[in-house]
Amino acid sequence: xxxxxxxxxxxxxxxxxxxxxxxxxxxxxxxxxxxxxxxxxxxxxxxxxxxxxxxxxxxxxxxxxxxxxxxxxxxxxxxxxxxxxxxxxxxxxxxxxxxxxxxxxxxxxxxxxxxxxxxxxxxxxxx
Amino acid sequence: xxxxxxxxxxxxxxxxxxxxxxxxxxxxxxxxxxxxxxxxxxxxxxxxxxxxxxxxxxxxxxxxxxxxxxxxxxxxxxxxxxxxxxxxxxxxxxxxxxxxxxxxxxxxxxxxxxxxxxxxxxxxxxxxxxxxxxxxxxxxxxxxxxxxxxxxxxxxxxxxxxxxxxxxxxxxxxxxxxxxxxxxxxxxxxxxxxxxxxxxxxxxxxxxxxxxxxxxxxxxxxxxxxxxxxxxxxxxxxxxxxxxxxxxxxxxxxxxxxxxxxxxxxxxxxxxxxxxxxxxxxxxxxxxxxxxxxxxxxxxxxxxxxxxxxxxxxxxxxxxxxxxxxxxxxxxxxxxxxxxxxxxxxxxxxxxxxxxxxxxxxxxxxxxxxxxxxxxxxxxxxxxxxxxxxxxxxxxxxxxxxxxxxxxxxxxxxxxxxxxxxxxxxxxxxxxxxxxxxxxxxxxxxxxxxxxxxxxxxxxxxxxxxxxxxxxxxxxxxxxxxxxxxxxxxxxxxxxxxxxxxxxxxxxxxxxxxxxxxxxxxx
Numbered sequence: 001x002x003x004x005x006x007x008x009x010x011x012x013x014x015x016x017x018x019x020x021x022x023x024x025x026x027x028x029x030x031x032x033x034x035x036x037x038x039x040x041x042x043x044x045x046x047x048x049x050x051x052x053x054x055x056x057x058x059x060x061x062x063x064x065x066x067x068x069x070x071x072x073x074x075x076x077x078x079x080x081x082x083x084x085x086x087x088x089x090x091x092x093x094x095x096x097x098x099x100x101x102x103x104x105x106x107x108x109x110x111x112x113x114x115x116x117x118x119x120x121x122x123x124x125x126x127x
Numbered sequence: 128x129x130x131x132x133x134x135x136x137x138x139x140x141x142x143x144x145x146x147x148x149x150x151x152x153x154x155x156x157x158x159x160x161x162x163x164x165x166x167x168x169x170x171x172x173x174x175x176x177x178x179x180x181x182x183x184x185x186x187x188x189x190x191x192x193x194x195x196x197x198x199x200x201x202x203x204x205x206x207x208x209x210x211x212x213x214x215x216x217x218x219x220x221x222x223x224x225x226x227x228x229x230x231x232x233x234x235x236x237x238x239x240x241x242x243x244x245x246x247x248x249x250x251x252x253x254x255x256x257x258x259x260x261x262x263x264x265x266x267x268x269x270x271x272x273x274x275x276x277x278x279x280x281x282x283x284x285x286x287x288x289x290x291x292x293x294x295x296x297x298x299x300x301x302x303x304x305x306x307x308x309x310x311x312x313x314x315x316x317x318x319x320x321x322x323x324x325x326x327x328x329x330x331x332x333x334x335x336x337x338x339x340x341x342x343x344x345x346x347x348x349x350x351x352x353x354x355x356x357x358x359x360x361x362x363x364x365x366x367x368x369x370x371x372x373x374x375x376x377x378x379x380x381x382x383x384x385x386x387x388x389x390x391x392x393x394x395x396x397x398x399x400x401x402x403x404x405x406x407x408x409x410x411x412x413x414x415x416x417x418x419x420x421x422x423x424x425x426x427x428x429x430x431x432x433x434x435x436x437x438x439x440x441x442x443x444x445x446x447x448x449x450x451x452x453x454x455x456x457x458x459x460x461x462x463x464x465x466x467x468x469x470x471x472x473x474x475x476x477x478x479x480x481x482x483x484x485x486x487x488x489x490x491x492x493x494x495x496x497x498x499x500x501x502x503x504x505x506x507x508x509x510x511x512x513x514x515x516x517x518x519x520x521x522x523x524x525x526x527x528x529x530x531x532x533x534x535x536x537x538x539x540x541x542x543x544x545x546x547x548x549x550x551x552x553x554x555x556x557x558x559x560x561x562x563x564x565x566x567x568x569x570x571x572x573x574x575x576x577x578x579x580x581x582x583x584x585x586x587x588x589x590x591x592x593x594x595x596x597x598x599x600x601x602x603x604x605x606x607x608x609x610x611x612x613x614x615x616x617x618x619x620x621x622x623x624x625x626x627x628x629x630x631x632x633x634x635x636x637x638x639x640x641x642x643x644x645x646x647x648x649x650x
Contacts, residue, residue: 030612030613030614031614032614032615032616034390034579034617035390036386036387036388036389036390036579037386037387037389037390037391037392037594037595038386038387040142040387041142042140042141042142042143042144042579043142043143043144044144044146044614044616045143045144045145045146045614046146046610046612046613046614046616047612080229124199
């Protein structure tokens, strides 16, 4: 099964362009280690979250615009919600994510964009 | 120590600990619809229904509010409980910050609670562990408006006991030969609490006489009472007001602080040596009914200040030499061995009807309102007020001193002076001084400990310290907890040396104490 990323928000559900490698998954664990007098470590944790990051070497103008539309709708005043990310291969399903998008580096007259990095930081859409 | 599950106990010292917390606030102060109030002839006595609050007292009905949960927004919370020496009252405060990225708490915003983000909102904080329980840590009221930014709303809260200290007494309190816990009960009920909201142990200090004016500050009153008792008054994590007396049964340690649980420990710079106690107290005793104020007639003349216009009233304050326990309201017409007053018209003719009185007692004065329902002016001519005055039996008052010679030799004289009229007897003074000196006359009595947090620990818990040079039993006198979801999580304890005594048993079941043995007379 190929690794696919699917984004959903109140307007649309889209499968992102086929992924290159690498796909980076960063654990964001809210932890604190304390060392007691017996020289042992203990760990307290409050949350476990993830961050997914991927870079496409090149995207067409349409592919980039698809990403950009989701990015912009985070800040749409009638939506004001994070998009939801699904990666079925890793059993990630509809996780609200703060979406970050790298600058639009256009390299030809067709609108091709080079080195597009998208980052999804797991979050929530309300208390 | 709060009662917890075995799972909770296991997690306290587990290598990996999943933290949990709860923040509940009643912004709207709406009543919880599930609360069932006591209905006469329908509810069971001592059943589950509660008495309806009688007014808009912010303290009484906190448990009737509907609380909303804001744990998902919690960014940080910090709560501290502390014993206030030497007044022996505890206070608790909390600061917590909630996420406000959606401007939920922003005044003028569009959230449903926006108009209710006001001071004095009831709040409850909980903390515990995932897969185990969350324990109540703090119940109180927010103070002032929150500090609101686009990212966060920060709240400061004090417990209800602190709130109670700000309240004025609503009635005069005059009592004789009364124990501290009996006075506390009267005051707490007067301030709007129901008996289900407090748990008062029997006190040691018996006060020969006390008097508090209506309007007196409850905080000052309670502090004086607690200082004289040397006991403890606090509001527990569940919101129940509790009192324990000067001497309680020996406490067993509830928790061990050793190298597995201690991160750091040091002698506190707060350590306060007291090796000499001086107690000053006036001692009053209630006397038999007698005349405590007499107004003579103006004779041929007229004292305008005592003239009551037709169908009108005047208020007079009578200066008293001593506070009074009980009084008789003066009635019109001479009487023997009782309070009375006479009146006359402008021509000097006696007036025998149409004048009534209302009275109110203060510490050193007596307020009388004369109401004249006659259509002519009257002058209050003579007045004799009878009451039970509480006289000082020794004009210089009681002066009691006690010191620990060995400590004075080592550190010099370090004096604590207590000027408190509710100590009453030399026996009480001796007992109180012994208790203070027992815990304060030597250094190394107070430790600061940074420990692996245990949310079940409570003030006054005795812990067994087994950490390097610090050994023995200590009592927790301050707890500070900090939890930031980012993550920062710690607990700091202030510990005071605890000496368990074998109390002298005069008689009763075997074994009894030996004279000149090691058992200690109770304070």
